[in-house]
Amino acid sequence: MRVEQIAVFLENKSGRLAEITRILAENEINIRALSVADTADFGILRLIVDKVDAAKESLQAGGFTVGKTDVIAVEVPDRTGGLASVLDTANDAQLNVEYMYAFVNKSGENAVLIFRFDRMDQAISVLQEKGFVLLSGEEICAL
Amino acid sequence: MIWVEEVESLPRPGLESIQLKRLQLQVQRVYETVAPYRSKMDAAGVKPADIRSLADLKYLPYNTKDDLRDNYPFGLFTVPMEEVIRVHASSGTTGQPTVVGYTEADIKLWASVMSRALAMAGVTRGDMVHNAYGYGLFTGGLGAHYGIEALGATVIPVSGGNSKRQITIMRDFGSSVLLSTPSYALNLAEAMADVGVSPEELKLRVGIHGAEPWSESMREEVERKLGIKAVDIYGLSEIIGPGVAMECLHTDRGMHILEDHFLPEIVDPDTLEPLPYGEVGELVFTTLTKEAFPLIRYRTKDISRLIAEPCACGRTLVRMEKVMGRTDDMLIIRGVNVFPSQLEHVLVGIEGVEPHYQLEVNREGNLDTMSVLVEVSEHIFSDEIRVLEGLTKRIQSDVKDILGVTCKVKLVEPRSITRSEGKAQRVIDNRKL
Numbered sequence: 194m195r196v197e198q199i200a201v202f203l204e205n206k207s208g209r210l211a212e213i214t215r216i217l218a219e220n221e222i223n224i225r226a227l228s229v230a231d232t233a234d235f236g237i238l239r240l241i242v243d244k245v246d247a248a249k250e251s252l253q254a255g256g257f258t259v260g261k262t263d264v265i266a267v268e269v270p271d272r273t274g275g276l277a278s279v280l281d282t283a284n285d286a287q288l289n290v291e292y293m294y295a296f297v298n299k300s301g302e303n304a305v306l307i308f309r310f311d312r313m314d315q316a317i318s319v320l321q322e323k324g325f326v327l328l329s330g331e332e333i334c335a336l
Numbered sequence: 337m338i339w340v341e342e343v344e345s346l347p348r349p350g351l352e353s354i355q356l357k358r359l360q361l362q363v364q365r366v367y368e369t370v371a372p373y374r375s376k377m378d379a380a381g382v383k384p385a386d387i388r389s390l391a392d393l394k395y396l397p398y399n400t401k402d403d404l405r406d407n408y409p410f411g412l413f414t415v416p417m418e419e420v421i422r423v424h425a426s427s428g429t430t431g432q433p434t435v436v437g438y439t440e441a442d443i444k445l446w447a448s449v450m451s452r453a454l455a456m457a458g459v460t461r462g463d464m465v466h467n468a469y470g471y472g473l474f475t476g477g478l479g480a481h482y483g484i485e486a487l488g489a490t491v492i493p494v495s496g497g498n499s500k501r502q503i504t505i506m507r508d509f510g511s512s513v514l515l516s517t518p519s520y521a522l523n524l525a526e527a528m529a530d531v532g533v534s535p536e537e538l539k540l541r542v543g544i545h546g547a548e549p550w551s552e553s554m555r556e557e558v559e560r561k562l563g564i565k566a567v568d569i570y571g572l573s574e575i576i577g578p579g580v581a582m583e584c585l586h587t588d589r590g591m592h593i594l595e596d597h598f599l600p601e602i603v604d605p606d607t608l609e610p611l612p613y614g615e616v617g618e619l620v621f622t623t624l625t626k627e628a629f630p631l632i633r634y635r636t637k638d639i640s641r642l643i644a645e646p647c648a649c650g651r652t653l654v655r656m657e658k659v660m661g662r663t664d665d666m667l668i669i670r671g672v673n674v675f676p677s678q679l680e681h682v683l684v685g686i687e688g689v690e691p692h693y694q695l696e697v698n699r700e701g702n703l704d705t706m707s708v709l710v711e712v713s714e715h716i717f718s719d720e721i722r723v724l725e726g727l728t729k730r731i732q733s734d735v736k737d738i739l740g741v742t743c744k745v746k747l748v749e750p751r752s753i754t755r756s757e758g759k760a761q762r763v764i765d766n767r768k769l
Contacts (some may be wrong), residue, residue, distance in 0.1 A: 200719030202712045204749045230721050235712075235747050237719055253529050258712045258750050262719045309719070 194317055196262040197245045200306070202231070202258040203236040213238060220244075220251040225333050226307060228294035239294070241307065242265075243334040246300055264309050265316060266328040271304040279306060279325060286319045288312060298336040302319035305333065327332060340508035341694035343596050344452070344651045351652060355599055356390050358624035361395065362385050366630055369414040372407055373632065378446045392611050393601065393622065398633045400433060404574065409435040413628050420628050426573045426673055429548030433473075436573050437628040443482065445625060446576050449594045450483020453582035456649075457542050457567045461488035461511050464539070468502060468520060468672075469547065471495045475577030476547050476671065481516050483579060489513070496520065499527035504706060506538050514543040516673050518550035518558055518566070525561035544569050546578060547671040548704075549659060552588075564716045568658060574634055575621050586648040590655030591646065595624050599632070600656060602642050605663040613644040618663050619656065638672050665763060667697060669704045673738050676762040680732045686727075694753045699767040708735065708741040711750050 203209050210229070217224060226241040242248045245261065250258045269275035276295070283290065291309040298305055305328065310316035320327060328336075360720070364384040366373040376397045377383070386395055386509040397660045405411065413420065421440050425433035434763040438446065459465065469476030477495055491507060494502055496516075502524060505511070514521060521543055528535070540562055546569035558566040559698045570591050571578035580598050581591035595601050602617040603610050619636045639662065667674045677693055683693055692711035697704060708731065718724055728745040735743050754761045 198719070200717070202717050202747070202749060204747075204752065209749075232721060232725065235724070237721060237724070256713055256749070256751055258717045260714060260719055291722070315505055330714045 194265070194322070194329060195313070196241060196307070196328065196330045196333060198262050198264045199240050199242065199245060199249050199252070200242070200262055201252055202329075203238050205231070205234055208228040210238065212255065212313075213257065216255045217242070217248060222248045222251070225304060225336070226294065226296045226305070228292070228307075230292060234292045239292075241330075241333060244271055245330070262309065264307050264315060265297075265313065265320070266333055267320060268298075268303050268310065268326040268328050269306060273301060275304055276306060277309075277317070278322070282319060282323050282325070283308075283310065283316065286315065288316050289320065290317045302309050317323045344592075344653055346652055348652055351595060352390055354596055355624060356387075357539050358368055358596075359390065359393065359622065360384065360387050360597060360623055362622070363632065366414060366632060369421050370411060370412055372403065381673065386631055390599075393599070393633065393669070396622075396633050398608065398620065398635050400632055400635045401574075401637075404434045405638045408432055410437065411673070412631075413627050414630060415439055422478075423477070424474070424475045424573055434574060437474075438579075439627040442629075443629050445597065446579060446591050447482035448478055449576065449591055449597055451487035451581035452594060453569060453579045454483055454487050454489070454513075454544070456582045456584040456651075457513075457565075459484075459487060459489055459544075461736045463489040463512045464492065465489045465511050465513040465515065466492045466494060466502070466506055466509075466540075468494055468496055468514065468516035468524070469578070473701065474671065475571070475573040477578060479571070479577035480544075484515075499524055503528050503531055503533050506540065507533055511541045512541050514540055514564070515755060516543070517548050518545040518554055518700050519548060519670065519699070519704060520580070520763060521545055521558045521562060522554070524536065525558070526702060528562075535561070538563075540564050541569065544582075546570055548668045550675035560759050570656065572636060572638075572657070572707075574631055574636075575623060576626065580621070584647065584649040584651065585745070588656045590643045592647070592649075592651050592655055593654040595653050597623065599624055602640060603635075603638075613642045613654070616641045616660070619659075635663075635668060638749055661665065667695070667763065669706050669741050670698060672743060674706070674739055678739055679735065682738050683710065683731065686734060692750075692753060694761065695763045697763070697767055704767065706741055708743050708745050709748050709753060710745065711753055712747045713750060 223243045224240055228239050230237045249259045267279050289311040293308045295304055295306045338630040363760050380393045380397045410563045419439050422438045425435045435666050435750045437661040451512050451695055453482050469480050481491055502612030544562045560745040567583040569578055570581040581593040585593045591757045601610050601620040605618040621634050621637045621639045623630045623739055640659050665676050694709040696707040720769045
């Protein structure tokens with residue numbers, strides 16, 4: 194149960210993020226979740242969108258370097274300890290988090306946690322064994 | 337004071353007859369002992385006996401850094417290795433260094449020309465000479481060192497780096513002469529201000545600066561900040577190292593070439609026709625007396641002009657003007673020769689990196705800095721910061737290993753490097769020289 198995420202290379206200069214969101218808007222692509230990782234010189238924008246291939250192609254056409262990666266989306270109840278329970282499980286299985294970000298779905302009842310682990314297949318089986326709800330890309334877009 | 341007045345003030349015909357005799361012997365020797373020279377001369381249809389005047393030099397084939405590379409490392413040496421008592425090396429176009437060798441007589445010759453160069457700057461026995469050129473494979477440090485000793489002055493073999501300690505040594509030892517790259521001289525001036533030592537506390541009188549391009553305004557800055565007379569020195573490892581040409585204290589225009597050992601020509605870099613004195617072109621040298629590694633008509637790629645007018649100092653040696661540029665794309669960064677192609681080689685060597693890059697050179701404060709901009713293609717892109725930072729570190733360390741220069745690496749978006757007519761502009765040199 195993997196979700197496709199696109200990642201975009203961002204040079205640290207003004208207007209780049211605005212340019213990306215403009216391209217996505219023009220192509221009627223909806224952003225479900227995003228995070229920006231940054232260093233002094235560059236950043237990486239990670240996006241979960243409703244139309245992955247269209248987003249990738251339009252950004253490439255706009256001159257951006259775009260990559261596609263698989264991530265895991267875990268749905269947890271939006272209450273104290275929701276994230277901790279997932280991380281405890283990962284820790285017990287000696288999985289490392291490369292990065293993560295989160296958003297709360299529209300109903301406000303559940304939070305969706307996006308993870309990139311060092312060992313993705315193992316992460317999926319461990320989380321499923323422990324009864325966590327993993328969402329597909331379609332499910333995220335339907336939220 | 338003139339070190340060897342009988343040579344340096346010779347009327348031109350006398351000097352030229354010495355040059356011709358030495359040239360004939362040298363050509364004969366390389367023809368007999370070095371196969372690449374012999375085949376090149378045979379191909380050009382010229383025999384040693386055809387050299388009957390200095391003007392006949394024009395019949396001899398040129399040599400370039402490529403010839404050195406093709407015969408790497410020792411293929412152009414004229415003597416068996418048992419007679420070579422030292423080698424030096426400088427960086428070459430493909431990451432392969434240019435290797436030069438010296439017999440015992442060559443080391444003595446080098447010490448002699450270097451000591452004559454020092455004498456042109458008024459250095460004498462009793463001077464405390466602070467030698468801040470790097471010691472090692474680079475010819476600067478050791479070349480100057482032996483010349484200082486041959487002159488009978490005191491050498492402080494301090495080499496480069498640790499500016500604060502250098503200032504303490506200059507003050508405590510009473511250094512009167514400074515040998516360094518011009519940018520390092522400015523660096524020392526700045527460090528002096530930091531540690532609270534004023535130029536008046538030092539005995540520095542003269543600075544001898546070379547191994548990198550510098551301007552007249554930089555000279556004024558060095559002179560003002562250190563309270564010294566700053567003079568220019570020229571040399572290249574292929575010819576011998578430092579001590580090929582040197583400015584005297586009587587002129588600000590041009591360096592006297594030690595012509596009794598190094599025969600200069602200026603040629604048109606396109607047609608390769610020799611040009612008369614006064615014209616601007618590529619500087620070409622023939623070593624007249626070197627044993628282990630002589631060079632015939634070596635194209636330096638340096639652009640200069642020869643000045644034949646007599647100098648106020650009394651020397652009849654021709655002068656070469658401060659080098660005005662290069663005929664190739666070589667950059668000199670902190671005394672290190674850097675070719676953009678070397679960088680390309682490093683980048684291609686790193687799996688996945690396409691060589692869409694740009695080299696940016698700046699002078700920050702007094703030191704040259706090099707930044708490498710690399711366009712991030714999809715092959716090297718990762719959604720993980722760790723991976724991209726690992727890539728920049730890898731590039732940085734490979735550049736340091738192969739080019740010998742520390743650089744900053746900046747990853748940039750595709751197509752952000754300026755291209756003109758489809759060809760990327762590889763080098764941006766922002767130094768105001």
